[in-house]
Amino acid sequence: MAKILIIDDDPDFTLANKAILEAAGHEVITASDGKAGLESVKSQDPDLIILDIMMDSIFEGFSVTTTLRGTPEYMDYRDIPVLMVSAVKKMTGERFEIPPEAKIAEGDEFLDKPFTAEVLLSKVNKLLGA
Amino acid sequence: MVLRAQPHILVIDDDEVARDSARVLLSRWGYRVTLAETGEKGLEALKADPPDLLVVDLQMPGISGLEVLEAVREFDPTIICIMVTGFATLQSAMDAMKQGAYDFLPKPFSPDELKLAVNRGLERRFLEKEAQKLREEKARMEANFVTMVSHQMRSPLAAVRQLLEVAATESLGPLEAKYKDLVTRANLRIDGLMQDMNAWLNMVRIEEDGVAERKQPVKLSEIIAGLAKRTQMEAEAAGQTVVVEEAADDATLQVDRESLMEALYNIASNAVKYNRDQGQVSIRSHSTRLQADIIISDQGPGIPKAEIPYIFDDFFRSKSPKLKSKPGTGLGLSITRRIVRAHGGEVTVTSREDEGTSFTVSLPLQ
Structure with missing residues (x-):
C-alpha cells in the first residue's frame, strides 16, 4: 500500500479523502497549503500527491506542480505522480486550459470534486501503477 | 438616467453669424455650447472636452465637414453628429450619412428645425448610454453569478458530498442499514442539485465568442x-x-x-x-x-x-x-x-x- 500526500485547503475534503484512502489501506499525510505540501514532499517522500488546484488562488495549485517538476531542488521528487482535483470548473467537463508552454504545471490525472470513492481509488491505483 | 446633466454641444461652422445664432439658441434651450470656426479647431476642442452632440458645417475652408465626421467617428463613435450645409444635395446628404452623421440639416433652417434635430440626437445619445450601462451591468451580474455559484455554492456542496461519500462507502466502519439508506438518499439529492448547478453555469457560460x-x-x-x-x-x-x-x-x-x-x-x-x-x-x-x-x-x-x-x-x-x-x-x-x-x-x-x-x-x- 502506498503513502499518499493530500494538499488541500478544505479540511472537510482532506478528512473525507483521508478516510476513503485509509479504508483502502493507504497511508495518508496531509498539508493545507502549497508551501507546507512542498515541505512534506521532501520530508515524507510520498508515492502519490493529490493536489487541489484552487486553493487561495489557481496559482497556488499550479505553482506546486511547477516547483515539483521544474526546479533542481525537487529533482529527486519530480516523478511522483500528481492527481489534480478541483471543485471549480469553467464548463462541465472542461478542464482549465493550460497553454503548451505551461504543460509542466499539469498533473497526471484530473478529477472534478466531488468524486465517488470508486473513481478516486481507480485513479489512485492507475497512477500508482497497481 | 445617465448624463441628464447639462448636455454639451459643439458647433463647428466657418460662418460667424451661423455660429452666433446657434450659440444663442442652444444656450437658451439649456445646453452648454462650445464654438469652433474651423474643422481643425473643432477637432481640438472635441478632444479636449468631448461633446454629446456635434453640429458641423459640411463646406468649410481647411478640413471639410466630412473629414471632421471621419475623425470624430474614429475618436468616439458614440458622439452624435448633425451635418449642416448651405448647398444641400442628395449626394452630400448621402456622403454625410455614410460617414456616420445622425442627421442632416439644409441651410437655412428654422430654430424649431434645429431644436428638433438636436433633441432627437440627444435622446438617441441618452438611450445609447443607458443601453451601454445596462449591458455592462448584465455582464457584471453574469460574472458575479458564475463566481457565486461556482465558488460560494458549489465548493461547500462538493465538500458535503465528499464527506457523505465516506459514510456511503462505510470507510470508517459499518453503518446501520437504516442510516445507510438515509445517506444514499442524501447523496442522490446532492448529486441532482450539483447537476442543476452545472446546467446553470453552462447556460451563463455559453457565449458566441467562446x-x-x-x-x-x-x-x-x-x-x-x-x-x-x-x-x-x-x-x-x-x-x-x-x-x-x-x-x-x-x-x-x-x-x-x-x-x-x-x-x-x-x-x-x-x-x-x-x-x-x-x-x-x-x-x-x-x-x-x-x-x-x-x-x-x-x-x-x-x-x-x-x-x-x-x-x-x-x-x-x-x-x-x-x-x-x-x-x-x-x-x-x-x-x-x-x-x-x-x-x-x-x-x-x-x-x-x-x-x-x-x-x-x-x-x-x-
Whole structure:
C-alpha cells in the first residue's frame, strides 16, 4: 500500500479523502497549503500527491506542480505522480486550459470534486501503477 | 438616467453669424455650447472636452465637414453628429450619412428645425448610454453569478458530498442499514442539485465568442458516432435501442466539439428519458452543400402542441402529466439552443401525440 500526500485547503475534503484512502489501506499525510505540501514532499517522500488546484488562488495549485517538476531542488521528487482535483470548473467537463508552454504545471490525472470513492481509488491505483 | 446633466454641444461652422445664432439658441434651450470656426479647431476642442452632440458645417475652408465626421467617428463613435450645409444635395446628404452623421440639416433652417434635430440626437445619445450601462451591468451580474455559484455554492456542496461519500462507502466502519439508506438518499439529492448547478453555469457560460474561439474542423460522422456511443449506454440502461442512420457523404463542420456534443446529448438524453418502454431512439444525419442536419427522434408521448413554442425557454417544464413526472431542470433545451445558435445554426422540433418527437439540429457548412 502506498503513502499518499493530500494538499488541500478544505479540511472537510482532506478528512473525507483521508478516510476513503485509509479504508483502502493507504497511508495518508496531509498539508493545507502549497508551501507546507512542498515541505512534506521532501520530508515524507510520498508515492502519490493529490493536489487541489484552487486553493487561495489557481496559482497556488499550479505553482506546486511547477516547483515539483521544474526546479533542481525537487529533482529527486519530480516523478511522483500528481492527481489534480478541483471543485471549480469553467464548463462541465472542461478542464482549465493550460497553454503548451505551461504543460509542466499539469498533473497526471484530473478529477472534478466531488468524486465517488470508486473513481478516486481507480485513479489512485492507475497512477500508482497497481 | 445617465448624463441628464447639462448636455454639451459643439458647433463647428466657418460662418460667424451661423455660429452666433446657434450659440444663442442652444444656450437658451439649456445646453452648454462650445464654438469652433474651423474643422481643425473643432477637432481640438472635441478632444479636449468631448461633446454629446456635434453640429458641423459640411463646406468649410481647411478640413471639410466630412473629414471632421471621419475623425470624430474614429475618436468616439458614440458622439452624435448633425451635418449642416448651405448647398444641400442628395449626394452630400448621402456622403454625410455614410460617414456616420445622425442627421442632416439644409441651410437655412428654422430654430424649431434645429431644436428638433438636436433633441432627437440627444435622446438617441441618452438611450445609447443607458443601453451601454445596462449591458455592462448584465455582464457584471453574469460574472458575479458564475463566481457565486461556482465558488460560494458549489465548493461547500462538493465538500458535503465528499464527506457523505465516506459514510456511503462505510470507510470508517459499518453503518446501520437504516442510516445507510438515509445517506444514499442524501447523496442522490446532492448529486441532482450539483447537476442543476452545472446546467446553470453552462447556460451563463455559453457565449458566441467562446464558441467561435474553440471552433475546429470535425467530421459529421465523428459527431454522430460520439453521440450514438454516449446515448447507447443510457438507452441500454433504460431498456431501449438506438438506431443510427448516417449521411452518405461525410461533411466536415467547424464546431466547438465539447459544447456541441453537450447540446446534442441533451436532446438524445431527453429522447431516452421521455421514450415509451422498449422504445427506439433514432439518430440520423444528412448534409447538403450548405448545411448539415442531425435528427434525433423518439417514440414517446409527444409534446403537446400548445407547449411547442415554449420548450426552448429557460426553466420551461411541461404541464403534461406524462412528461412532468420525469426529473429535469427546464434548462436542457434552452442551453441546447444557445449552443446551436452560437454555432450559427438552429434547432427545430416536430412532435406528434403518441407517436414521438423529432429534433433537428441544423448547422452551417462554412
